[in-house]
Amino acid sequence: MKVTFPYMGSTLVYRKLLEMLGHEPVSPPKPSQKTIDLGVKHSPEFACFPMKVIMGSYLEALEMGAEVILTSGGHGPCRAGFYGEMHKRILNNLGYHVDVWVFDSIKRDYATFMHHVKKLKGDNSWLKLWRILKLLYQVAKDMDQFEMQLQTKRAYEVKKGDCTRIWENIQQIYDGVNSEKDLDEARQRCQALIDGIAIVEVPEEQRIRIGIVGEIYVVMESAVNMKMEETLGGLGCEVRRGHYLSHWIENNMIPKPFSKSHEEEILKKGEKYIEIQIGGHAKETMGHIVDYYDQGFDGIIHLMPFGCLPELVSQSIMPKLMEDLGIPVLTIALDEQTGIANNLTRIEAFLDLIRNKKRNRRWKVS
Amino acid sequence: MRVGIPRGLLYHYYYPFWKTLFEELKAEVVVSGPTTKEVVNKGIEFSVPEICVPMKVFTGHVEQLVKDVDYVFIPRMVSIANKEYFCPKFMGLPDMIKYTVPGALHKILSPKIESDSDNISNPKFYREMKDILKISSWDLNRALKKAEKAWKRVRALSKNGYVLTDALDVFEGKKNLSQEPVFKNGEITIGLMGYVYDLYDPFISMDIIDKLKELNVNILTFEMLDERQIYDSIKFMRKKLFWTFSNKLLGAGYHFYHNPRVDGIIQVTAFGCGPDSMIGKIMELESGRFAKPFMTVRIDEHTGESHLQTRVEAFVDMIRRKKMVSGGVHHEGNLSLYGINTGL
Numbered sequence: 001m002k003v004t005f006p007y008m009g010s011t012l013v014y015r016k017l018l019e020m021l022g023h024e025p026v027s028p029p030k031p032s033q034k035t036i037d038l039g040v041k042h043s044p045e046f047a048c049f050p051m052k053v054i055m056g057s058y059l060e061a062l063e064m065g066a067e068v069i070l071t072s073g074g075h076g077p078c079r080a081g082f083y084g085e086m087h088k089r090i091l092n093n094l095g096y097h098v099d100v101w102v103f104d105s106i107k108r109d110y111a112t113f114m115h116h117v118k119k120l121k122g123d124n125s126w127l128k129l130w131r132i133l134k135l136l137y138q139v140a141k142d143m144d145q146f147e148m149q150l151q152t153k154r155a156y157e158v159k160k161g162d163c164t165r166i167w168e169n170i171q172q173i174y175d176g177v178n179s180e181k182d183l184d185e186a187r188q189r190c191q192a193l194i195d196g197i198a199i200v201e202v203p204e205e206q207r208i209r210i211g212i213v214g215e216i217y218v219v220m221e222s223a224v225n226m227k228m229e230e231t232l233g234g235l236g237c238e239v240r241r242g243h244y245l246s247h248w249i250e251n252n253m254i255p256k257p258f259s260k261s262h263e264e265e266i267l268k269k270g271e272k273y274i275e276i277q278i279g280g281h282a283k284e285t286m287g288h289i290v291d292y293y294d295q296g297f298d299g300i301i302h303l304m305p306f307g308c309l310p311e312l313v314s315q316s317i318m319p320k321l322m323e324d325l326g327i328p329v330l331t332i333a334l335d336e337q338t339g340i341a342n343n344l345t346r347i348e349a350f351l352d353l354i355r356n357k358k359r360n361r362r363w364k365v366s
Numbered sequence: 367m368r369v370g371i372p373r374g375l376l377y378h379y380y381y382p383f384w385k386t387l388f389e390e391l392k393a394e395v396v397v398s399g400p401t402t403k404e405v406v407n408k409g410i411e412f413s414v415p416e417i418c419v420p421m422k423v424f425t426g427h428v429e430q431l432v433k434d435v436d437y438v439f440i441p442r443m444v445s446i447a448n449k450e451y452f453c454p455k456f457m458g459l460p461d462m463i464k465y466t467v468p469g470a471l472h473k474i475l476s477p478k479i480e481s482d483s484d485n486i487s488n489p490k491f492y493r494e495m496k497d498i499l500k501i502s503s504w505d506l507n508r509a510l511k512k513a514e515k516a517w518k519r520v521r522a523l524s525k526n527g528y529v530l531t532d533a534l535d536v537f538e539g540k541k542n543l544s545q546e547p548v549f550k551n552g553e554i555t556i557g558l559m560g561y562v563y564d565l566y567d568p569f570i571s572m573d574i575i576d577k578l579k580e581l582n583v584n585i586l587t588f589e590m591l592d593e594r595q596i597y598d599s600i601k602f603m604r605k606k607l608f609w610t611f612s613n614k615l616l617g618a619g620y621h622f623y624h625n626p627r628v629d630g631i632i633q634v635t636a637f638g639c640g641p642d643s644m645i646g647k648i649m650e651l652e653s654g655r656f657a658k659p660f661m662t663v664r665i666d667e668h669t670g671e672s673h674l675q676t677r678v679e680a681f682v683d684m685i686r687r688k689k690m691v692s693g694g695v696h697h698e699g700n701l702s703l704y705g706i707n708t709g710l
Contacts, residue, residue, distance in 0.1 A: 046639065046643035047643045077608045084605075086648075307640060309453055309455055312417050
C-alpha cells in the first residue's frame with residue numbers, strides 16, 4: 001500500500017519503517033513555497049502554521065499517488081492532536097478518498113490503536129516488527145548523535161557548507177542500513193566523515209552556544225524555520241535543539257518504567273514557571289531553557305508558530321524567566337510569511353548583543 | 367478580607383457560584399467594572415501582542431483589581447469533563463497573570479479545578495484555599511453547597527431562554543424573574559455560537575445580542591440548550607475536540623443545523639482563537655450539506671462597530687428574504703417583494 005506521512009526533519013526513519021514492513025512509502029517533497037501555498041489555501045485561516053504546511057505536504061503526496069496517511073494523534077489540549085481529524089475532513093471535502101491512520105495514545109483508545117498497528121504490521125511477524133523498531137530506534141539515536149556533532153562543528157568549519165553536505169551524506173549512508181551489522185559499519189564511516197571536516201580552532205571563551213526551543217514542528221523542520229540551525233551555524237554559533245527524534249521516541253513510545261527519560265528531568269525544571277502540563281511543549285520549553293542555562297549556554301532562540309496556544313503562555317512568562325536567569329531569549333513567531341530579512345536582522349542583532357555581553361564580562365574579570 | 371473577581375472569561379458562566387462561595391466564607395467580593403477602552407489598553411500593555419482579545423481583557427481587569435484587594439481569584443481551569451480540557455491558555459492563566467501583571471505575584475488565589483462535569487463544587491479542588499483564607503473544611507463545604515445551588519438556579523434561567531446578561535441581573539436582584547425572556551417572539555431565530563466571554567462582554571462582542579434584538583430576532587446559544595441535546599448531536603464524531611466549551615459550541619452548532627426552528631447560524635470568534643479555527647472550518651464544511659446559512663464574525667481589540675452592524679443586518683435580511691420566498695415571514699416595509707422577484 002502506498003503510505004505517506006508528515007514531513008518533519010529527516011524523514012529517513014519513517015520511510016525506512018514503512019519500507020521494511022513491506023509498504024510502499026511515498027515521501028512528500030521537502031516543504032517548499034508551493035507546499036505552503038497549497039496548505040494555506042485549504043486550511044482554516046487561524047489554524048497554526050504546522051497544520052497548514054502538513055496539509056500542503058499531504059496534498060503533494062496524494063498527487064504522487066499516496067493512498068494512506070500515517071500520522072500521530074494526541075489527547076489535547078494542544079490543537080495538534082486534532083490535526084488528523086481535520087485533515088481528513090478537508091481532504092474528503094476536496095474529493096480525496098484517503099485513509100488516515102492516526103496513532104492516538106494507546107491508553108485512550110486501545111482498540112483503534114491496535115487496529116492501526118495490525119494494519120501497519122501487515123503479514124510480518126511480531127518478532128520482525130520488534131526487530132525493525134529496535135533497529136530504527138538505534139538509527140534515530142545514531143543520526144541524532146551525529147547531527148549534534150555537526151551542529152557544533154558547523155560554527156567553525158573552514159569551508160562553508162561542509163557540514164550540511166556531510167549531513168546529506170550521512171542520511172544516504174543510513175538509508176542503506178538494513179541490519180545490526182550494517183549499523184556498525186555505517187557508524188564508523190559517518191564518524192570518519194565528520195572527523196575529516198576541517199575546522200578553525202576557537203578558544204573556549206569565545207565560543208557561543210545557542211539553544212533552539214519551542215514547538216516541535218517548527219524547531220525540527222528546517223524548511224519552515226528559515227534554516228535556523230544553518231543560519232546560526234553560519235554566524236559562528238554552536239547549536240542544540242530542544243527536540244530530537246530519538247528523544248521523542250524515548251518519551252512517547254517506550255513504556256515509562258523502561259525509559260530513563262530525559263524529558264522528566266526537563267519538565268521538573270520548568271515547573272517553577274508553568275505548574276502543570278498545559279499541552280504542546282510549553283512546559284518543556286521553560287524546562288529546556290533552564291536546562292540550557294545550567295549547561296552554560298549563552299542564548300536561546302524560542303520558535304513558535306503564530307498563534308500557538310501553549311507557546312503563547314510560555315512567551316508571556318519569558319520576560320520573567322529572562323530576568324530570573326539573566327539569559328537572553330529571542331522569541332520568533334513563524335507563519336506563512338517567508339521573507340527572511342526581518343528575522344535575520346533580529347538574529348544578527350541578538351548575537352551581537354550576546355557577543356558584547358560575553359566580551360564585557362571577560363574584560364571585567366581580567 | 368477582600369477577594370477580587372475579574373469580570374472576564376468564565377466570570378460570565380460561574381459568577382453566581384464564585385460570588386456566593388466567597389460571601390458565604392465572609393469575604394468581601396469585589397468585581398472589576400465593565401470592560402472599557404482603558405481596561406483593554408491596560409490589558410494590551412501587559413500581555414503578548416498575539417494573544418486573543420478575551421485574554422487581554424482579562425489581564426486588564428486583573429490590573430484594575432489588584433491594587434485594591436487582598437486576593438484575586440483566578441482558578442486554574444484544567445477540565446470540567448472527563449478526558450477533556452480547557453484551552454492551554456486557561457490552564458496556564460494563573461502562571462501567565464502571576465508573571466505579567468505587576469503586583470499580582472503573591473495575590474493570586476488559584477485552586478485547580480479538575481472536575482468531570484460542569485459542576486465545580488467538589489471540596490477537594492479548593493483544599494489549598496483553606497490555609498490561605500483560614501477556614502475550616504466544614505465552612506468550605508457549606509459555602510460550596512450554597513454556591514452550587516445559586517449557580518444551578520442561574521443555569522436553569524439560561525435553559526428557560528434568558529440570555530446570560532439577564533440571568534445574572536436576576537441573580538443580583540436587579541431584574542424581576544416575572545419578566546419573560548426577551549428573545550421569544552422574534553420573526554426568525556438565529557443560533558449564536560460564541561464563548562460566554564466573547565458574547566456577553568458588550569465591549570468585546572460590540573453588543574451583538576442587542577443588535578439582534580433590535581432586528582427582532584430570537585437567539586439561541588449553547589447555554590440555553592440541554593447538555594443531552596448538545597452531546598447527542600456530536601456523538602457521531604469518533605474523536606471529539608479536546609476543549610469542553612468548544613465541544614459545547616460544536617454540539618450546539620450541529621444542533622442548530624438539525625433544528626428546523628433555527629434559520630441561520632452566526633459564529634462570534636476572537637482573532638487568533640485556536641479552538642475556534644477548527645470549529646469554524648467544520649461548520650463551514652457542513653453548511654452546504656444542511657443548506658443553512660453560516661457566518662463567522664471575527665472580533666479583536668478594535669472598536670469600529672459599523673462593519674459588525676452591516677454584516678449582521680445583511681445576514682438577517684438574507685434569511686428574511688429566504689423565508690419570505692418560502693412564505694414564512696411577512697415582508698418588512700423597506701424590503702420590496704418585487705425586488706426579490708426581479709432578482710430571481
